[in-house]
Amino acid sequence: AQSVAQPEDQVNVAEGNPLTVKCTYSVSGNPYLFWYVQYPNRGLQFLLKYITGDNLVKGSYGFEAEFNKSQTSFHLKKPSALVSDSALYFCAVRGYSSASKIIFGSGTRLSIRP
């Protein structure tokens, strides 16, 4: 069975500092991994995904994520946080089959203080 864990309900970072939002996963076979961001009363916006290839994936708004197969992790990172990055972030995993459903983590609220 597929599962995703986001161990932190909330992450607080000062503007300009680097940020990390953690995600670990469990899936049979090779995973499709995703990060989405949700602003208040809005749907989810796609940030980035990993399917294969380089372990470091670059996405929208300066975010990147590193796939670590041995640790089954896919942490989201940004070198310098902005106040506008404050939002709810979801990690998600899907199996390779086109019939696989995407499974979401519980979400991590990122708060960037000025």
Add this chain to the structure above:
Amino acid sequence: GAVVSQHPSWVICKSGTSVKIECRSLDFQATTMFWYRQFPKQSLMLMATSNEGSKATYEQGVEKDKFLINHASLTLSTLTVTSAHPEDSSFYICSARDTGRTDTQYFGPGTRLTVL
């Protein structure tokens, strides 16, 4: 990225009435769309998978007669909440999978349903 639209963005209705929510993929064709429900400060709960030209697949615990899903074309899926009650009040989000170019799921902006 690809765009998924949802209409309406919010709706308020009386208990016992039915509400239809539309989900459209604007720049790609989606044979598969998904409907989610999100409670405050919680993650998304998959309600059903909508397949173009066939019946939707509902998740365990979701009443198919209450949440009617129709996926009549490759760009449109609709969710109808029938005989709505206050407990149906929630944030409903649709998603469409772009299997052609990116094999990525894109999400609509959501519909806030309030049943009085």
